[in-house]
Amino acid sequence: KIKACLFDLDGVLVDTAVYHYQAWKRLANTMGFDFTEEQNEQLKGVSRVESLNKILAWGGVEKTETEKQELATLKNSWYVDMITKMTPAEVLPGTVDFLTAIHKAGYKLALGSASKNSGIILERTNLAHFFDEIVDGNMVTQSKPDPEVFLKGAELLGFKPEECVVFEDAVAGVEAAKRGGMKAIGIGEKSVLANADVVVSGLDKLTVKDLESL
Numbered sequence: 001k002i003k004a005c006l007f008d009l010d011g012v013l014v015d016t017a018v019y020h021y022q023a024w025k026r027l028a029n030t031m032g033f034d035f036t037e038e039q040n041e042q043l044k045g046v047s048r049v050e051s052l053n054k055i056l057a058w059g060g061v062e063k064t065e066t067e068k069q070e071l072a073t074l075k076n077s078w079y080v081d082m083i084t085k086m087t088p089a090e091v092l093p094g095t096v097d098f099l100t101a102i103h104k105a106g107y108k109l110a111l112g113s114a115s116k117n118s119g120i121i122l123e124r125t126n127l128a129h130f131f132d133e134i135v136d137g138n139m140v141t142q143s144k145p146d147p148e149v150f151l152k153g154a155e156l157l158g159f160k161p162e163e164c165v166v167f168e169d170a171v172a173g174v175e176a177a178k179r180g181g182m183k184a185i186g187i188g189e190k191s192v193l194a195n196a197d198v199v200v201s202g203l204d205k206l207t208v209k210d211l212e213s214l
């Protein structure tokens with residue numbers, strides 16, 4: 001029986017996935033190449049350094065560790081410029097209602113995000129108070145699809161993996177949930193998130209009942 005809900009942040013609760021995409025695209029463009037929206041799916045849920053490594057490989061570009069640090073910092077500065085201007089209006093449809101409903105129904109909630117910027121986003125969008133525990137990129141060493149971020153969340157909440165369901169928009173995130181022995185609700189398209197137990201287009205399509213029948 002499901003007792004706890006672990007939420008990815010970018011692309012599940014807030015529409016920051018587009019900001020990540022814009023900032024990475026701009027970075028690639030400054031190096032003289034581009035990448036597709038389909039390639040971008042592979043960046044979702046993946047840490048900042050690993051995303052950069054993938055992008056450099058797509059462009060066939062080699063950089064030193066120092067240069068990589070600079071590029072990652074540059075991308076992050078553009079990204080932070082965008083997220084510091086966020087408002088609660090950018091919370092995705094149905095999010096506040098769904099989080100309120102599951103909290104009322106007695107489920108425990110944790111954030112499970114690869115982002116080191118989760119604090120600022122949760123604060124700007126007024127979502128922080130919903131979470132009993134927050135696990136983000138500052139607290140893990142392994143990037144999704146490694147299950148570390150979700151296992152840590154389950155542990156902090158005091159539940160076994162099989163008592164947890166993960167909400168994810170990323171292929172790597174769904175895989176992390178499954179590797180961790182948890183249920184996964186995909187947020188996005190069925191064709192992309194084929195390994196999820198259930199796929200919906202957004203949290204606005206879910207009710208507490210959907211958790212009971214998992």
Ligand code: G6P
Pocket residue numbers: 010020043044045046047048051076113114115116117118137170
């Ligand atoms: C999330 C996003 C990724 C992002 C990662 C690290 O998982 O889906 O696109 O690369 O967080 O985010 P950060 O804000 O630390 O660069």
Ligand code: MG
Pocket residue numbers: 008009010011012017044045168169170173
């Ligand atoms: Mg995501």
